[in-house]
Amino acid sequence: MTRVRAAVPTLVALALALAVGVALLLVVGAPPLETFRLLVEGSFGSASKISATLLAWSPLLLASAGLVVTFAAGLWNIGVEGQVIMGGIAATWVARTVPGPGWVLIPLMVLAGAVGGLLWAVFAGVLKTHGNVHEIFGGLGLDFVAAGLATYLVIGPWKRAGVASTSGTDIFRPEAWMPEFQAFGVGWPVIPVILGLLSVLVVWMLLRGTLFGLRLKAVGSNPYSSFLLGIPTNRYMLGAFAIGGALAGIAGTVQVAAFHHKLVPAISGGYGFLGILVVLLAGFSAVWIAPIALFFVGISVGSTQLDLQLGLDSAFGGVLQGIIVLFVMFGGAWSVRRASGRLTPQEEP
Amino acid sequence: MALEIRDIHKRFGPVRASDGVTFTVEEGSLHGILGENGAGKSTLMKILSGFYEADSGEVVLDGEVLHLRSPADAIDAGIGMLHQDPLVFLPFTVLDNFALGSPGSMRLDRKAAEAELMRVSGELGFEFDPERLVRDLTVGERQQLSITRLLWLGARVLIFDEPTTGISASQRIQLFDTLRTLAAGGMIVLFVSHKLEEVEALCDSVTVIRRGKVVYEAEMPVASETLVEKMFGNVFVEEERTTVPLGDAMLRVEAATLSEGTTRIEGLDLGIARSEVVGLAGLEGSGQRTLLRACAGLIQPESGSLSVDGIELTRASYREHLAAGVHYLPAGRLEEGLVQGISIAEHLVLASDDTAFFVDWKAADARAGEEIDEYSIKGLPSSAAEELSGGNQQRLLLAMIPDEVKLLLLEHPTRGLDVESAAFVWTRLLERRNHGTATVFASADLDELLNYSDRIIVFFAGSVFAIRTAAEIDGEELGYLIGGKVRA
Numbered sequence: 001m002t003r004v005r006a007a008v009p010t011l012v013a014l015a016l017a018l019a020v021g022v023a024l025l026l027v028v029g030a031p032p033l034e035t036f037r038l039l040v041e042g043s044f045g046s047a048s049k050i051s052a053t054l055l056a057w058s059p060l061l062l063a064s065a066g067l068v069v070t071f072a073a074g075l076w077n078i079g080v081e082g083q084v085i086m087g088g089i090a091a092t093w094v095a096r097t098v099p100g101p102g103w104v105l106i107p108l109m110v111l112a113g114a115v116g117g118l119l120w121a122v123f124a125g126v127l128k129t130h131g132n133v134h135e136i137f138g139g140l141g142l143d144f145v146a147a148g149l150a151t152y153l154v155i156g157p158w159k160r161a162g163v164a165s166t167s168g169t170d171i172f173r174p175e176a177w178m179p180e181f182q183a184f185g186v187g188w189p190v191i192p193v194i195l196g197l198l199s200v201l202v203v204w205m206l207l208r209g210t211l212f213g214l215r216l217k218a219v220g221s222n223p224y225s226s227f228l229l230g231i232p233t234n235r236y237m238l239g240a241f242a243i244g245g246a247l248a249g250i251a252g253t254v255q256v257a258a259f260h261h262k263l264v265p266a267i268s269g270g271y272g273f274l275g276i277l278v279v280l281l282a283g284f285s286a287v288w289i290a291p292i293a294l295f296f297v298g299i300s301v302g303s304t305q306l307d308l309q310l311g312l313d314s315a316f317g318g319v320l321q322g323i324i325v326l327f328v329m330f331g332g333a334w335s336v337r338r339a340s341g342r343l344t345p346q347e348e349p
Numbered sequence: 350m351a352l353e354i355r356d357i358h359k360r361f362g363p364v365r366a367s368d369g370v371t372f373t374v375e376e377g378s379l380h381g382i383l384g385e386n387g388a389g390k391s392t393l394m395k396i397l398s399g400f401y402e403a404d405s406g407e408v409v410l411d412g413e414v415l416h417l418r419s420p421a422d423a424i425d426a427g428i429g430m431l432h433q434d435p436l437v438f439l440p441f442t443v444l445d446n447f448a449l450g451s452p453g454s455m456r457l458d459r460k461a462a463e464a465e466l467m468r469v470s471g472e473l474g475f476e477f478d479p480e481r482l483v484r485d486l487t488v489g490e491r492q493q494l495s496i497t498r499l500l501w502l503g504a505r506v507l508i509f510d511e512p513t514t515g516i517s518a519s520q521r522i523q524l525f526d527t528l529r530t531l532a533a534g535g536m537i538v539l540f541v542s543h544k545l546e547e548v549e550a551l552c553d554s555v556t557v558i559r560r561g562k563v564v565y566e567a568e569m570p571v572a573s574e575t576l577v578e579k580m581f582g583n584v585f586v587e588e589e590r591t592t593v594p595l596g597d598a599m600l601r602v603e604a605a606t607l608s609e610g611t612t613r614i615e616g617l618d619l620g621i622a623r624s625e626v627v628g629l630a631g632l633e634g635s636g637q638r639t640l641l642r643a644c645a646g647l648i649q650p651e652s653g654s655l656s657v658d659g660i661e662l663t664r665a666s667y668r669e670h671l672a673a674g675v676h677y678l679p680a681g682r683l684e685e686g687l688v689q690g691i692s693i694a695e696h697l698v699l700a701s702d703d704t705a706f707f708v709d710w711k712a713a714d715a716r717a718g719e720e721i722d723e724y725s726i727k728g729l730p731s732s733a734a735e736e737l738s739g740g741n742q743q744r745l746l747l748a749m750i751p752d753e754v755k756l757l758l759l760e761h762p763t764r765g766l767d768v769e770s771a772a773f774v775w776t777r778l779l780e781r782r783n784h785g786t787a788t789v790f791a792s793a794d795l796d797e798l799l800n801y802s803d804r805i806i807v808f809f810a811g812s813v814f815a816i817r818t819a820a821e822i823d824g825e826e827l828g829y830l831i832g833g834k835v836r837a
Contacts, residue, residue, distance in 0.1 A: 211698065211708050214691075218699055222688040228679065229688075229699055229749075230671045 042305030061196030079139025080272030087252025090116030117249020489520030596623025605653030
């Protein structure tokens, strides 16, 4: 009963978000029902569309799972974008320089991506713990540096033979492509999906069943009490950055090895920021990440159809995602206010 | 013009911070508000200055009932408050601080504001460089700036909350002169303090508050004994004081200089023996916390040395102190001791020295059940820390203390607890003492200090004022010492 009641503000918020979405569509003169039908069809309407949606789902799962860890430690890890990019760059470097068959190359690229993302995240972490730079500013700054580095590599040292173009590096040799599983006439991104789901499962177990996870939550909720309890708080914050960064970096590997098959400047696909929305909507817990992330990539992938069929800008998908998060967070804040209104004030006299 | 306070009530949960306060202050008087820590002085002043809304009662100024819902309302009505730490914006200049919150339009007329600053401060005999950063001013100068600003905003009543904390002797003389000038000019000045000497030296009349009630009102001068008795009530020592023979030195502090904020303890020599209980007395912020935090390794001594059971810890980190058997229990149970959102069972896992990677939650719950029984905690293993009452939070913190502790440092171990919980806490602490733990605790409760301490260290104005054997002094003498006076 209490569970049902706790879900009420979220359901009300979703309904309100939908209503605002419909209102927006009416204002721009688009038929709402047709729009939502196209959204669903564009993401789940055929085998190839479902495959594309799952391929987009995987990096979002990885980035979101990493964010759950850093949020547990009380950190606003805004630098996921940069960490995804650095993972993609590291994986690309392996693909370009290491010879050998796919079964050597692919694990190496995953490892390299993890290391690239990890180092970038720990960089932001050290700036916070030792340089007193807030992780939001450090992470945001490093996002720009990573994006700049990717662009530089694409048009500079790793440019395509003869032409420098922001459309990307040369396509990787086939051994550096993540293998797909053929069925129903299309290739399925089995390895990325396994990596994504595994990351969610590992993070869930880490936070639920381990001493590391418990200490991390304590540091996130009250660093000072945790310090007095004898927990090395800085080390735990850096540990959270390392895990979050490694998972984001693997998302970068998925982007280069399974989706683009090359490095492009916009390699992160915006999953770093979208992951923040997913985790906010999931209430900072690993449990609901998978369905919410699927819902979000469904909107993203499906919205590309809107442009073609209705002449509606595909940015509508992003608008819808943003509205949902705003309303759900507002609903959450509202229910907290309502609950705390019943308590007596806890101020010290 | 008179300020009338009529039957003010204010509760915080179960605590009656103001419990029917009524008194009147006449125009042109310098009125002292006296009371020990937690007596309810600050709450009352915050109600007068609009920071809190009273649950019931009226504030009447010059015959008019005031409706104070915010500090802006209070200032509009002519009541201004100077806080212990003057509310100023450190990176701003003197002029910008002065002009902040000025009435009128959004447009800031710097020229006019500067002229006003010079005019009002000139009348008071203060000198300011308008372009100087407030960061570079002394606390005394920041007070002067705040006074100037409040007068310019039209204050007729000025409240000073412990204004002599952190200012030098000469600044204090200047401050007192200013206060006298203001009162002589027809203002109402409320001087809130727990320092007897200052109230005696300065005020025309005094109101003593204890446990949220006015217990005494008088025109000055009044005998010191009377004020001490009214402030602290009748203190009596229980008969059944228990002691155990003291052992060898456990804590040794030699020629230590400890400094934190405005507190500075110089050349402290202190030896505390195994099984000894030492109480730290004094008004809040007089240096007790600094000593405790230094012993815990949270601040390092500027000079001198510190060792526990022969282990040199002068330059050691907090975690090295923990490893050496030092345990610190801060005053903020939920802010510094426990973690919100984390359950009793989880707290006990965090506090244990078990380092297995995977937590055995079954065993953890079983252990939490045992501790809940042993420490009579009203809660379940899954209860979050913030769901527990203050007494149960303290019991949980006691359960989290490791078994082998050599030196236990406690801040206000029974503050806000009911009698039963307080007695329980001390039963547990004395058990540990009987096993050789040395205990140092800070408290504002004179009964507690006299009952449980072997020795009492009295702090005053940021330094050690006196050290006494607890059995040789009574509550009255302790009250004097806390007020910074030695009984003749």
